[in-house]
Amino acid sequence: MADGQVLEFTDVAKRFGPVAAVDGLTARVEPGAVTGFLGPNGAGKTTTLRMLLGLIAPTSGSATIGGQRYRDLKHPLQTVGAVLESSSFHPGRSAAAHLRVYSHAAGIPASRVDDALGIVGLGDVAGRKVGGFSLGMRQRLGLAYALLGDPGVLVLDEPTNGLDPEGIRWIRRFLRDLAAEGRTVLVSSHLLAEVQQSVDSLMIITRGRLVYQGGIEHVVPxxxxxxxxxxxxxxxxxxxxxxxxxxxxxxxxxxxxxxxxxxxxxxxxxxxxxxxxxxxxxGPAFEEVFLELVSGARVHPSAATGEETR
Ligand SMILES: Nc1ncnc2c1ncn2[C@@H]1O[C@H](COP(=O)(O)OP(=O)(O)OP(=O)(O)O)[C@@H](O)[C@H]1O
Known part of the structure; x- marks a missing residue:
């Protein structure tokens, strides 16, 4: 396994014409923990993750993985695994064939395909066509792809979208285990309840700006x-x-x-x-404080400094 890496956002901003999707975000994500990336719809989470993964360039500032920009990583798939969307699989190809395309291109041994499918619980259906997969199976296949290079960093955009309760429980446990191995796990969600029981740390953004960063137990002062x-x-x-x-x-x-x-x-x-x-x-409920942070009615010191509250 590759080492977990620190993810660092330094005054990063992205404008789409008149829209400031991300507006000067400074934050740090540590290895060995599951960090929830929380914010309402349109807050700028996906845009932030896309900048981190080199899919779009920041207008200013930087987003780095272990101090390097994604495009400067020597072995990207072996450094960071990401699941941003779950739909882009060729329906006529088997799960194993799909992953072999990527492992081959990245110089990852073919044996790792079976390992990755086994880890996510798809070992028995490795030879089946992806077109017949349920949404939950597709999500697992996305994770298997992210894990192909056994990376130290996992970045997942809304990984529980559309999953049933059993699937959600499985993903939560799975991410905890990955973090316990020392990996950096960053997982976005727009649902507070979704992350409340399953993350150690939180980064909360609203309108492209950080409003909280720190341990989940410190959100309510x-x-x-x-x-x-x-x-x-x-x-x-x-x-x-x-x-x-x-x-x-x-x-x-x-x-x-x-x-x-x-x-x-x-x-x-x-x-x-x-x-x-x-x-x-x-005292105030977690949700109450979250809504106040997001609406601007409450200001937390970690928002201004980018320093974690411990
Ligand atoms: N390619 C684009 N062109 C123009 N505007 C964009 C583009 N991508 C995102 N935006 C805008 O940037 C803002 C932030 O969007 P983003 O998708 O990053 O938010 P999000 O927090 O991921 O939301 P959600 O929870 O709904 O996925 C929104 O106002 C969105 O409309």
Missing amino acids: QDEIATVVDAEDREALRRAISAAGFESDERRTGLAVRGADAPTVGRIAADAGIALTALQRK
Whole structure:
């Protein structure tokens, strides 16, 4: 396997006539994690990925893979695998024949075709014509193509589009495994729910500009989260919370603990041997914060600096 590489966008911009599709994007994507690239329809995700993959030239700025522009990569297929669209397969050709065309052109051993089809679960249908494939099978074939050169970087544009729940679960698990091997995995989506449970990091854009970059757990600022908790012995609970270094306010329904999430408060109570009668998260929902970031009602510091929040 090739090493995972850092993807770097440096003040990259793309104009189509009067439309600023991407407008000065600065961001960094690290190896060893699944990074979700999130934004509403038309935000500029596909345009950004197309610049990264050398399919269109930026109007200004740069997008690099391990410090190099795509067109300067010595072995592109062995460095970065991409799935941008799932439809361009010749229907009369078998899955294996299709991949052999690319492996041959890139100087990749033919044995790798069977490996790649096996990895995505298409080993049994390698000889079947692609024309008879379901949408899910085509998506898997696209992934097999991306994995042909065993690259350290995977870039996928909306890979779960049109898949059934089982297919979506499969892709999520698959991408996690690839990242766990140390690869860089960048996956775009316009659906928050789609990436919420399946990515480690997020890059959120709207109208061609970055509005958030960092860990998924930092999207909702910690100081806006409180946990309301209660026990039969409320005073003992208050003492345990205070001993753990958190402040709490008395409410009718229990103690509101600022800056601590539910698992943290639950652990404090468990360590003190206190049985809880209530444990509830308070604060803005992830989706609320996402919509505020996208509409401009909320500004996150990572948007201005391009620095990750950790
Ligand atoms: N080749 C093109 N010519 C003209 N305008 C374009 C072109 N490609 C993209 N655009 C415009 O650039 C903007 C960003 O489009 P892009 O496809 O990158 O967004 P996206 O975030 O991928 O959206 P979606 O989630 O709908 O795929 C849109 O306003 C789009 O209409």
